[in-house]
Amino acid sequence: MPLLKFDLVEGRSKEEIQTILDVTHSVVLASFDVPTGDRYQIVTQHKPFEMVMEDTGLGFKRDPAKMISLTVISRERTTAQKEKFYRLLAQQLDELCGITPENLLISFVINNDADWSFGFGKAQFLTGEL
């Protein structure tokens, strides 16, 4: 937790995707108060016509080949933590992956302690293990 679900247009190599995941995890660690091993990432690749991302009228164009939609399922984070995550992720994906900052859509979906089981049939936020 958090669980990060990436939707990408196909065309990147395995290594490019692994770098995106590594960079994003480093931003998770820098933004949220979580252990290093708190890493849950799932990628779904799509054909170009399967992803539409416009601009809500903000006045920019995205590059269909580079677009990323990232949905983060998480317990609540502060607004400051979310803003840091947005800022750092845009910076790092630009610098380290060549994904310019207009190509990034991020949405959080917030849940609670009882909503997670990390294995073994238990809710580790309730048992005291986490």
Add this chain to the structure above:
Amino acid sequence: MPLLKFDLVEGRSKEEIQTILDVTHSVVLASFDVPTGDRYQIVTQHKPFEMVMEDTGLGFKRDPAKMISLTVISRERTTAQKEKFYRLLAQQLDELCGITPENLLISFVINNDADWSFGFGKAQFLTGEL
């Protein structure tokens, strides 16, 4: 925002899927108070055995080849807006895409202003840009 995630059984052409997305976006515009460019749509196609949609005991049968599950991640909308969205989408997909209304499952997942970044590392609902 909203971000619409479509799950479909494979077998439709690219053009058929694009029509589904266009029709759905016109219903988003008619139902919610959003700009024209507020369009975020992601399609994942599945093999038939990867999608199971029954009827919760309501007493009808779905056509596995036509089933659509649509999850809408959005800031809160009124019940009236959601009901309008359900009604119009079922109507329009039936009339314009041949998807009869028993084949549509819709679920909303609600989040908040701080939960969105549309690009550039910023939370545009908080900065005043949106």
Add this chain to the structure above:
Amino acid sequence: MPLLKFDLVEGRSKEEIQTILDVTHSVVLASFDVPTGDRYQIVTQHKPFEMVMEDTGLGFKRDPAKMISLTVISRERTTAQKEKFYRLLAQQLDELCGITPENLLISFVINNDADWSFGFGKAQFLTGEL
């Protein structure tokens, strides 16, 4: 409702996946107060590098070929119901599908009555049909 979204590493047969879905539905029925036909399941299969699931520092290793991430979109359930679901699902997947309990990540995403339409353009939790 609930709507269950499974993310799996590819490599299982159709029959193995169908068994996972059948077993999970039996656990839904045993854990939540829902009708038999309340079955909504979507599977997305991934290449191994598209799924990363570590351990949040709990001290175990997962088997990449067997890992399952399951996100359950649902109206609120009690903590006791969620705990029962976690416990039974880990047990049953182990006994009946050979998926040992360290390979299971479960997250709930909670919504409300107005957030569901099961077909026909209606919100069946609001109309009194459900």
